[in-house]
Amino acid sequence: MFYVSDGTAITCETLGHVVLGQFSFEPNEKTFPFVESEDKLTDLTKEIQQSYERHGVKPLVFFSMVIPTMRAQLLKAPAFFYDVLESIVQRVAEDTQIEPKPKLQRSRSVSKDSDTYFDRISAIEYTLAHDDGVSLKDLDRADVILLGVSRSGKTPTSLYMAMQFGLRVVNYPFIADDIASLRLLPEFEFQRHKLFGLTIEPERLTQIRQNRLSGSEYASSEQCQQEVAAIEALFRSEAIPYINTSSLSVEEISTRILERTGMKRRLF
Incomplete structure (x- = not known):
C-alpha cells in the first residue's frame, strides 16, 4: 500500500x-x-x-x-x-x-489563510505547554480541559484536537496518590463548563500499563480497578460529562468530545 x-x-x-x-x-x-x-x-x-x-x-x-x-x-x-x-x-x-x-x-497553502495556520500553531503550542498537568496557567484560554487517570488517552487526544481542529486543550492526570482523596482542584472550579472526562475499562488500562511498566503496582489489576472506579465516581458526583475510550480511536474520541460539548471544528 x-x-x-x-x-x-x-x-x-x-x-x-x-x-x-x-x-x-x-x-x-x-x-x-x-x-x-x-x-x-x-x-x-x-x-x-x-x-x-x-x-x-x-x-x-x-x-x-x-x-x-x-x-x-x-x-x-x-x-x-x-x-x-x-x-x-x-x-x-x-x-x-x-x-x-x-x-x-x-x-x-499557508499564505492563502495565514491567520488560521498560525491559530493552529498557537493551539499546538498551548496544548503542549498544558500536557499531563505540567501547567494550569491561562486556563481561561482553554477550549476544553480533559481529565482522567494516567494512560486513558488524554495526551494523544489533546494533540489530535490541537493539530486537526486548532483547539487549545489542557489535560490533567489523576495519579495514584490522588485517589484516596480525589477532588477537583480549585483551579478547575471556575472552568467547570470546559471539563470533560476520559475513562477506560480497567482490563484495558492494565494491559496498556503492563506494556509500559510490567510487574509494577502502577500496572496491577487492583490499582487500575481502584483508579477507574474513583475517577468515574468523581465524574458522576461533579456532573462532568465523560466517555469510555477503551475501544475508540483518537479520531473517534475527539469527534465524540466535540459532539458532546458543542465545540466547533476549525478545519485547516
Whole structure:
C-alpha cells in the first residue's frame, strides 16, 4: 500500500485507512509526501516496480497529484491506482459549471489563510505547554480541559484536537496518590463548563500499563480497578460529562468530545 501526494499525503492516508478498515487484510504501508519533482517520482515508481516484482501482485496506490504530466508518469507503474480527489473534483466541476484550476499544494497553502495556520500553531503550542498537568496557567484560554487517570488517552487526544481542529486543550492526570482523596482542584472550579472526562475499562488500562511498566503496582489489576472506579465516581458526583475510550480511536474520541460539548471544528 502506497500513499502518494505532491503535498503532505495526509488526505491520502486518512482516506486509505478508512477504506482499508473495511477489509480483513493487514497492509504493508509506505507514505511518499511532497513528490514534486521528476527525480522523486522516478524513485517512487522504482519502489512500486520492485514491490510488484518482489510479491507478484500489484500494490494499491492512494494518490493525489494535480500536475497532469506527473500524474501520467505515475500511472504507468504496475499498480492499482485510486485518485482520492478526481471523482469529487469532477462532480463539483459539473455541478457548479466551473472549471478547476490545478495548483500544487493548494490545500496546504499557508499564505492563502495565514491567520488560521498560525491559530493552529498557537493551539499546538498551548496544548503542549498544558500536557499531563505540567501547567494550569491561562486556563481561561482553554477550549476544553480533559481529565482522567494516567494512560486513558488524554495526551494523544489533546494533540489530535490541537493539530486537526486548532483547539487549545489542557489535560490533567489523576495519579495514584490522588485517589484516596480525589477532588477537583480549585483551579478547575471556575472552568467547570470546559471539563470533560476520559475513562477506560480497567482490563484495558492494565494491559496498556503492563506494556509500559510490567510487574509494577502502577500496572496491577487492583490499582487500575481502584483508579477507574474513583475517577468515574468523581465524574458522576461533579456532573462532568465523560466517555469510555477503551475501544475508540483518537479520531473517534475527539469527534465524540466535540459532539458532546458543542465545540466547533476549525478545519485547516
